[in-house]
Amino acid sequence: MVNVFAVPVFFICFRECLETSIIVSVLLAFLKQTLGPDRDPAVYKKLVRQVWLGIAAGLAICLIVGCGMIGAFYGLRKDVFAPAELLWEGIFGVIASVIITLMGAALLRVSKLQEKWRLKIARAIESKEKPGAKFGQKFKHFSEKYAMFLLPFVTVLREGLEAIVFIGGVGVGMPASSFPLAVICGVLAGVVIGFLIYKGGNRSALQVFLIISTCFLYLVAAGLFSRAVWNFENREWNKIIGGDAAETGSGAGSYDIRQSVWHVNCCNPGINGGGGWGVFNSLLGWQNSATYGSVLSYNLYWLVVIIGFLAMGYNEKKGHWPFMKSKHADGGISRQQSASDSSTAEKVAVQPSTKIHEVHH
Incomplete structure (x- = not known):
């Protein structure tokens, strides 16, 4: 059996593919529910193409790096990439966590302002960069467009x-x-679950789908952020012991007791593929050894998210952010009147039979 099917490899491929499949399926279901091929086919195709191009580009780089690692391993008889493994895992974890968090906050508003978001998305992907723009403006334009x-x-x-x-x-x-x-079975298992989530997202009510998917994405983002901090700390511990702590198993020496909040000598997601614990690690950030940094960062993430949503709710009701002066205070224009005028303008600009491109012209 071992000569035909490596169980640890299956669990590794399954858990890594599962997280990717979930995020991609949520994005595709969101695009189909909000834009759809029967509403704005041109914009819908462009955004779906972006999703698949992102997947293809990521896979291409992975294949190149993988071939480089294999060549280096057999050429130098040494895994030269292992020392930087925890570093890039932590960096990519923080980046992905921030992107998921910002996107999740935007997704929840889509059902309430669906027509407005359709226009906003279309304008974003068709907009051109202003000449002489600063780096911050260029980055914002790029991140919105792509x-x-x-x-x-x-x-x-x-x-x-x-x-x-x-x-x-x-x-x-x-x-x-x-x-x-x-490898094939692990990837297929992750893809099947992602496909089922995509189908379920298409059949459910938009608001229900957005709430459930956003909550799940936030759980993933919180785990990513906590795991990123854990990776940074574990990298420092590897430097101290002069090797890879994971090779010592789950007991003494595998963790820095000075930074430990709690530890169990089992359920290690980094040994033999991790099994089910590896899946929990990929989706929820589970570690069998919790540190001050990983615990504090996990709670800090949720605190920031809670404060962010409270601030968004305040802005929605009052028309300005907390501790900031209202934009309508001096003009004498009420928020209700502005919202009414905006709604009227949108109804005039967006007719059921009018396409996004016609609105722009």
């Missing part, structure tokens, strides 16, 4: 590179014949 490309790209890149490194680690001593079937 938002549907960035998240799949970062996710696939992070999960793919992580899978390559983990498979390289657990695959030492295993025959080559045990890899193909395990």
